[in-house]
Amino acid sequence: MAESAVNDVLKNLNPGLNSGATDAPACKNCRYFSHFGGNSVCRRSPPSPSFPPVAATDWCGEFSLRQDLAVARHAKLVEKLDAIRADREEEMRLKPFNGYSAGAGDYYISGCRLIKTSNACPEQYDVFDDKTGVQIGYLRLRHGKFRADLRSAGGPTVYEADTIGDGSFEESERLPQLKNAVAAIKKELIASTKAAKKDWAKNWAAGVRGMIYG
Numbered sequence: 001m002a003e004s005a006v007n008d009v010l011k012n013l014n015p016g017l018n019s020g021a022t023d024a025p026a027c028k029n030c031r032y033f034s035h036f037g038g039n040s041v042c043r044r045s046p047p048s049p050s051f052p053p054v055a056a057t058d059w060c061g062e063f064s065l066r067q068d069l070a071v072a073r074h075a076k077l078v079e080k081l082d083a084i085r086a087d088r089e090e091e092m093r094l095k096p097f098n099g100y101s102a103g104a105g106d107y108y109i110s111g112c113r114l115i116k117t118s119n120a121c122p123e124q125y126d127v128f129d130d131k132t133g134v135q136i137g138y139l140r141l142r143h144g145k146f147r148a149d150l151r152s153a154g155g156p157t158v159y160e161a162d163t164i165g166d167g168s169f170e171e172s173e174r175l176p177q178l179k180n181a182v183a184a185i186k187k188e189l190i191a192s193t194k195a196a197k198k199d200w201a202k203n204w205a206a207g208v209r210g211m212i213y214g
């Protein structure tokens, strides 16, 4: 649904692609169109010697959408984009998987399963890597302070934010904050994995040196 909805929005952004619409290119929809005393003229340029007559259904390359129609189009686009956003958020909710049925408050974000363990005061989640099932983070919001700990509660805090909601998120901020927290956890995991590999290589080299030189 999301893809066709996006195409629909793009079509509305370009009047030339939308000839069937009520605000399609036509002199009657153009800001330079003027109709008085039974005459229709174009006022795009100064009269020479008079404004050129046009038919309501004509149009030219100088077509510029009337302001009232532009406002209406903008409102329609905002409505459609809101619908797409709501649809995407719904898609991001977890689907039943391997016998596990997701709770209504659980999310799937960037390869991670966020399992809600408390609705409010605090609102909190355990974060699992979807492939391995290993817990990689813990998220908690209380008293307007949101934080993400690495691996589990009490691990190093890798993300903090002040929130509008006090004991739980306002709807508008939940998804952006959860996404930020997941991104911070993944970034930190990658960095710590690289550091661990480097340490392992260093220790391995030291071990080999020890075996050779005693």
Ligand code: SF4
Pocket: 026, 027, 030, 031, 032, 033, 041, 042, 043, 044, 054, 058, 059, 060, 061, 062, 063, 064
């Ligand atoms: S001729 Fe062009 S500029 Fe003039 S009213 Fe028609 S579309 Fe607008």
